[in-house]
Structures are given as C-alpha cells and as structure tokens.
Amino acid sequence: MKQCDVVVLGAGIVGICVALHLQKRGKAVVLLDRRGPGEETSFGNAGLIQREGVYPYGFPHDFGALLRYGLNRTIDAHYHPSALPRLAPFLWKYWHYSRPARHAEVARKYEKLIAHCVSEHDALAAEAGVQDLIHRGGWMKVFRTAAERDKRYAEAERWKREFGVNYRTLDARELQAAEPHLAPVLVGALNWTDPTRVDDPHGLSMGYLGLFERLGGVFAQGNAASLTARSGGGWSLRTAQGPLEAGAAVAALGPWAGVFTRGLGYDLPLAVKRGYHMHYRAAGQAKLNLPVLDTERGYFLAPMRAGIRLTTGAEFARRDAIHTPVQLGRAEPIARDLFPLAERLDKEPWMGARPCTPDMLPVIGPAPRHKDLWFAFGHAHHGLTLGAVTGRLVAEMVSGETPFVDPTPFSASRFAT
Numbered sequence: 001m002k003q004c005d006v007v008v009l010g011a012g013i014v015g016i017c018v019a020l021h022l023q024k025r026g027k028a029v030v031l032l033d034r035r036g037p038g039e040e041t042s043f044g045n046a047g048l049i050q051r052e053g054v055y056p057y058g059f060p061h062d063f064g065a066l067l068r069y070g071l072n073r074t075i076d077a078h079y080h081p082s083a084l085p086r087l088a089p090f091l092w093k094y095w096h097y098s099r100p101a102r103h104a105e106v107a108r109k110y111e112k113l114i115a116h117c118v119s120e121h122d123a124l125a126a127e128a129g130v131q132d133l134i135h136r137g138g139w140m141k142v143f144r145t146a147a148e149r150d151k152r153y154a155e156a157e158r159w160k161r162e163f164g165v166n167y168r169t170l171d172a173r174e175l176q177a178a179e180p181h182l183a184p185v186l187v188g189a190l191n192w193t194d195p196t197r198v199d200d201p202h203g204l205s206m207g208y209l210g211l212f213e214r215l216g217g218v219f220a221q222g223n224a225a226s227l228t229a230r231s232g233g234g235w236s237l238r239t240a241q242g243p244l245e246a247g248a249a250v251a252a253l254g255p256w257a258g259v260f261t262r263g264l265g266y267d268l269p270l271a272v273k274r275g276y277h278m279h280y281r282a283a284g285q286a287k288l289n290l291p292v293l294d295t296e297r298g299y300f301l302a303p304m305r306a307g308i309r310l311t312t313g314a315e316f317a318r319r320d321a322i323h324t325p326v327q328l329g330r331a332e333p334i335a336r337d338l339f340p341l342a343e344r345l346d347k348e349p350w351m352g353a354r355p356c357t358p359d360m361l362p363v364i365g366p367a368p369r370h371k372d373l374w375f376a377f378g379h380a381h382h383g384l385t386l387g388a389v390t391g392r393l394v395a396e397m398v399s400g401e402t403p404f405v406d407p408t409p410f411s412a413s414r415f416a417t
Contacts, residue, residue: 004028006398007235007246009224009260011035012042013205013384014376015252017391020124020212022250025399029217030244031209032237037219038205041254041352042383044277046311047201047302048139048291050385051118051194052165054111056360057314057381058098059091075331076298076313080324083317090271091316093358106360109409111163113362113389116405118196120388130207133200138167138193139291139302142175142186148296149188156190166193181286183338189292197291200305201384220244224253224260234372248372250394255319255353257363257377264370268363268415270378272353273314276325278332279307283340294338299331301338307345310335314354325349356380364390364410365397374398375412 004027008019011033019031031037060069069077079087097106125131143149156167170178170189178189198204209219222239227249230236234247253260258270282288291302300311312327328349335341357363357378367373376394379386389405396403 002030002242003245004030004218005246006030006248006250007032007237007244008250008252009227010252010254010256010377011037011209011219012040012252012254013038013201013208013387014042014254014379014390015250016205016208016212017124017387018250018252018376018394019217019391020208020215021391021395022398023212023215023217025395027399029212030239030246031212031217031219032222032224032239033219034221034223037209038202041354042205042387043202044275044311044350044352045201045384046291046300047198047304047309048385049117049121049134049196049198050382051114051196052138052159052167052192053195053382053385054114054159054163054165055103055107056110058103058360059095061095061099073330074298074313075327075334077316078314078324078327079316080318080321083321086318087271087316090269090358093269094356094360097359107163110361112405112409113386114382116389117385118194120392121196124208124211124388124391125204128207128211130204133198133204133207134196135199136196137290138191138195139197139293140170140179140192141190141293141295142182143188143190144186144294144296146187149190152190152295156192167191168193179289179292181282181288181339182292185338191290197302198384199303203305224251224256225263229370248374248398250374250376250398251367252376254377254383255355257355257375261375264367266367266369266412268412269358271356271358272319273356273380274317274319274351274353275312275314276323276328276349276351277309277311278328278349279304279309279345281342281345282308283342286340288339292339294334297331297334299327299335301335308339308341310341319353323349323351325351354380354383359414362386362390362410363412364393365407365412368411368413
C-alpha cells in the first residue's frame with residue numbers, strides 16, 4: 001500500500017500546478033489522471049496567459065447578439081438543441097450574473113486572481129526551465145468596422161482606469177506594419193500588452209510536470225471515482241500501480257468535476273463550454289507575429305510550434321456528446337481570407353470542454369462537508385491563465401499558510417451545496 005500526504009485528482013494544467021506547489025512545500029504528492037498529463041482540456045487552449053482578462057466571458061445581453069446566437073449560425077457560439085433543456089437552469093443563472101452591474105462585481109473579485117497570472121507562470125517556468133515557451137507582446141483584437149473598434153477602445157480605457165491593464169491602439173497603417181500578412185481589410189487593432197502567450201501549451205504542462213517529478217512527485221494513472229474516505233481519516237483509491245492512501249485530496253478535475261462532486265453529495269451548478277481547434281501551415285513565407293482575434297467574426301488565430309492554431313468560440317452541448325465542429329467549418333474560409341493558411345496539419349479537429357460556473361468564478365478551497373478534501377476547478381476559458389495562481393493558492397491553504405489571495409469569493413460554499 002503506497003502512502004502520500006496529498007493526492008491531486010486531475011493532471012491538467014491546474015492539477016499539475018497544484019501538485020507542483022504542494023511538492024515545493026515538502027509534501028509527498030501523487031498526481032493522478034485516467035489519461036496522460038495535460039491531454040484533455042489543457043491541450044487545446046489558445047495559449048494565452050490573459051492578464052487583461054479581468055472580466056470573465058459573460059452571457060450577452062444585447063438583443064442583436066441574442067438573435068444571432070438564437071439562429072445558431074455564428075462562429076463564436078453554437079448549441080445543440082437537444083442539450084438546451086438540461087442546460088437551461090445553468091444558462092439562466094449565467095445570464096443573471098452577466099448583467100452589467102453583477103458582471104462588474106464579478107470582475108472586482110476575479111481581478112484578484114488575474115493580477116498574478118503572468119508573474120506566477122513566469123516563476124514556475126523559470127524553475128522548470130521552460131521560459132522559452134512563454135513570449136511577451138500580448139495579443140490583438142482586430143476590427144473590421146469603426147463602430148466595433150471604437151467600442152472596444154472605450155472599453156479598454158475603462159478597464160485600464162479600473163484595473164491598471166495596459167494596451168495600445170493601432171490604426172490600419174500601423175496594423176499592416178505590425179502584421180504585414182493580414183489582408184488589408186481591417187480598420188485597426190487593440191493590442192493588450194500585459195498578457196503573455198505560450199506557443200506550446202502541452203509542452204508547458206509537461207515542463208511543470210518534469211519539475212514536479214524532479215522534486216520527488218509521482219504521477220500515477222487511475223480514476224478519481226475510486227476515491228473513498230477512510231474511517232480513520234484521509235482517503236484511499238486505486239491506481240494502476242496499486243492501492244494508494246493519502247492524508248488529503250485535491251479535486252482538479254475540470255469538466256469532470258460535476259460528476260465527481262455529485263458522487264459526494266454536492267449540487268454545484270457546473271456546466272461545460274466545448275471548443276475546437278485545428279492547426280495549419282502558414283502558406284509560403286507568411287508569418288503571424290501575435291495571436292489575433294477576428295473580433296466581429298468570432299475566431300482566434302495563434303502562432304504555435306505546431307502551426308497556426310485556429311480556435312473557435314463556445315459550443316453549448318453535453319460534455320460527451322458527438323463532436324460537431326461546425327464552428328471550425330464556418331471559420332476556416334474566413335480565416336483563410338484574412339491570413340494565408342495552407343493545408344490542415346491535424347488528422348481531425350481537436351475538441352475539449354471548458355469547466356464553467358454560472359457566476360464565472362472558479363471553485364477554489366475546502367470542500368464544505370468533507371475534511372481534507374479541496375476543490376480547484378471551474379476556470380472556464382482561463383484554465384491556463386489561472387493554473388499557476390490556483391496552484392499556489394491551494395497549496396498555501398492545504399499547508400496552513402496565509403493565502404496570498406483571499407480565497408473567500410471562490411469557495412464552494414457560495415452555492416447551496
């Protein structure tokens with residue numbers, strides 16, 4: 001029977017960072033996943049550490065956007081009609097928390113985490129020796145119309161006043177100089193300058209995992225569903241390497257957190273937003289210097305080591321429903337017109353599921369009704385962004401240290417559990 005101080009359930013970027021920070025504090029840690037590390041949701045993000053992301057992605061409230069989404073023909077949002085009855089309670093709460101005044105309140109809490117996202121990743125990357133995967137310069141929203149451009153410029157200025165996030169604006173000529181291979185159909189761009197970008201998100205996860213293992217941490221394969229409370233305290237579970245006993249457990253299960261917590265008797269309002277990506281070769285000598293969001297069309301292009309990654313917006317569906325990459329099909333011809341993409345490099349589109357809460361805040365902290373169980377999930381679009389921050393915060397709480405960020409707003413107790 002193998003024993004450890006803490007078992008971390010889920011080896012995505014959040015789980016890896018939790019395990020690494022615990023190991024750095026002298027804990028004997030086993031990191032467990034049913035698959036290999038970083039192979040699920042963490043594999044397919046846009047590669048951004050979004051220091052500007054103080055406002056988590058909300059549910060639209062303007063009538064025009066709701067009408068467009070209702071027709072189910074857009075790139076940035078898609079839904080499975082058959083999933084709507086089950087998703088309706090979540091979507092109603094999501095809409096409620098996205099109303100402007102409540103969204104602003106959410107942002108004031110969320111910013112406390114976001115403020116540390118770049119510095120915490122920089123620290124881990126330096127220790128792990130993978131600094132070369134992280135790049136400065138931020139990312140850009142590009143605009144096709146003056147109306148959208150001016151709206152986003154005003155929004156950026158307000159966010160700078162409220163939260164100190166930095167940006168620069170580019171007119172059409174400046175944008176062409178910065179990104180000469182984008183088609184000259186754009187009226188300008190907004191460059192968020194504080195964020196960093198990762199050109200191999202899976203490589204970053206594996207770099208952190210390597211540091212965790214060099215510090216003595218162990219990765220094991222197994223299913224979190226086998227976790228059982230021991231009569232004398234602590235937890236036991238089965239792994240491919242044999243039985244394991246742990247003094248404490250951290251659930252960092254991403255889109256599978258709902259299944260896990262329901263099995264323990266919790267009723268947390270969790271859902272998923274699915275998303276897709278595909279890699280392309282850049283045609284000829286074309287080069288994309290910074291990641292680009294085609295704001296009015298709703299897709300994202302990011303330069304990665306694997307090629308130019310095209311990512312789509314949110315798909316509202318059951319987590320394990322059949323893959324329907326229709327957004328990718330809608331986006332590809334538009335993206336080809338904007339930037340010279342050559343052939344697809346992946347055999348099929350990748351799909352992942354983002355774990356979401358209706359109030360857009362992650363669930364971080366102790367389980368309300370179980371001793372020595374901790375939660376770290378619900379990061380939605382910002383799992384990579386907040387992975388290192390969450391890892392440090394959870395490790396501090398588990399270790400009895402004073403948390404560097406007040407964890408109260410992120411407690412599972414804010415929901416009727």
